[in-house]
Amino acid sequence: MSVLIVHCSCAADGSAAAIARTLVEERLAACVSVLPGIRSTFRWRGETHTDEEVLMLIKTTAEGYPALAARLLELHPYELPEIIAVDVSVAHAPYAEWVAHQVGTS
Structure with a gap:
């Protein structure tokens, strides 16, 4: 079984908590960790932006x-x-098995 960690930045407006809960409840993710305090600088539509995420x-x-x-x-x-x-x-085998079980792919 192959475990993935999916990185996804999101606005610091609370929407990530709702997304995380939905993904876990729908068994698409075993766990979602939300890390606060990210500052992203990027170009979007020809302009440079810096956002809290x-x-x-x-x-x-x-x-x-x-x-x-x-x-x-x-x-x-x-x-x-x-x-x-x-x-x-490389992952701790019991953890990898737990992830697979939670998303229904074991």
């Missing part, structure tokens, strides 16, 4: 990723959300 670290599986990404696009308030999946090459 939070970072969601979403734990899922490679098999569950397509459904998670589709749902995240529906829930996210941004026009173009950051959705970056990183493959976990």
Whole structure:
């Protein structure tokens, strides 16, 4: 089983908490950690912006990723959300099994 950590930044307006809860309740993610205090600087539509954000670290599986990404696009308030999946090459086996069980891919 392949565990992924999906990085997704979100506005620091509380919307990440609702997204996290939905992803876990719908069994698309085993866990979502929301890290506060992120400051992102980026170019958007020809202008440079700096925004206060939070970072969601979403734990899922490679098999569950397509459904998670589709749902995240529906829930996210941004026009173009950051959705970056990183493959976990080594994980504590019982934790990896728990992730797979939670997202129904075990």
